[in-house]
Amino acid sequence: MFKEFMIGLGAMAAAGSAMAQSAPTADALCAKGEIVTVRFNELTPAGSFDGFNAAAVANQKYYRDKGITRNVQLVGRAMVRDTATGTWSFSDKRVSTAHVNPPSGRADTNDSAWKAFVAQFDANSTVTAQQMFCYTPAIDETATIVAEIKKFEQVWADTAAAGNAAGLGALLDDSYISYGKAKPETKADLLASTADPKKRPASVKISDVTVKVDGGYAFAQGVWTETAKDGKVTVLSFFDVWKQNRDGAWKAMVSQVGPVSP
Template sequence: MLKTFALSLGILAAAGPALAQTAATAAELCDKGQVVTVRFNELTPGGTFDGFKAAASANQKFYRDRGINGNVQLVGRAMVRDAKTGTWSFSPNGVSTAHINSPMVRVDSNDPAWKAFVAQYDANSKVTAIQTLCYMPAIDETATIMSEIKRLEQVWVDKALSGDAAGLGAILDDSYMSYGKSKPETKADLLASTADPKKKPKAVSISDVTVRVEDNLAFAQGVWTETDSAGKVIRLSFLDIWKQDRRGAWKAIVSQVGPVGP
């Protein structure tokens, strides 16, 4: 594993002059990203994962006690996949820390607090590899997300018009709630209404749709225009809140509707 890791770093080093930059500090070199120091460790025969986590907590506290607050430490366990069954399990010994925005400052190695957490690490693990990396900001997918949410809003229209409750249910979270009508509606309420032939609209459209994205939430606003079976036109303003699940799919979790003035 270490040989492969070193080979990968060698490929990066040979990528050409474009990567050959220098700076006085890691933070200066990585001025457009985040400095992350990754350590790969193996638990020693007497070491435990809990002991390793305690060492990382003491390490973090060391910096906090000295007014350094911009860094974050993640503690992880290596995972392995069984080639025969395809199942995953935790490695019995592989552990790691990822130190985000790790402080590149000189510390007194004789400081008792420093010695204490280093001793905790040493009592539970040994380092097998260390690499400091510069991670660039995440790729901005705002435009793609906005387009996807607008597409889903149109899917909502199409499913409502066709009475396709199952299709509509696929884009609603199980916790979905709608507010603003005579009483709150759950996902089950909305799907039952959609499937009811007596409530099937003659026409549905949306207009003036705008989308705002914040982290894993998207907020869609617009006007819903519906012509019911009796020919009555209903116009409602809507705010739909969408959330991205762990698989990357967007599901509506909350709607707020209200009348639109003449």
């Protein structure tokens, strides 16, 4: 949902032909997309961003207490660039909320919990603009990501066989940890082992690699066959969790390895 929403922010979801369509309800009009209500607010003289955020939290709790779970609310602050210095800072006044999949119909405005969070919003901000959007699903990049992760898994095997600790390190997040051996291995542990000529294998082969993608995460599993310099063969199953960073780069976060029975 979040990935679709963020991609949708870059373009109008309703194309020209769709703009002319009509329907009895917003849900019906946006049946193939996601409804997002975007509000722009200005903080009151006595208001604060913390107070504004607390009102949004109370708003979300109101829906959760009513058993409504599909909606999600995002709270933001406007970012302002100083043209003289090129630096960025948060606006002192401008804030916003984006309500993804807002519940259909109005809630009971006489409900004390409803009145409470509305009062919090009113005490901290005033609405300057509001618009409801229909965001289309994000472009499906699953096939591209699967191919990329499989390529990284092969690079992992190649760098391990070559003793290329720097190359392997580029694939791993700094928080990386591996489970399945006598004790968990950190990124530093694995890179030290990779760089040690005494521990370097004669060859490494991976096979049966499959990848599942879920938003900004990818889950890869496969078989790791390692042949030592003395000819001993070790076969392990592996399961790697990859996460996409803000800049789009994929890094391995966690691994689980185990022996493969003959």
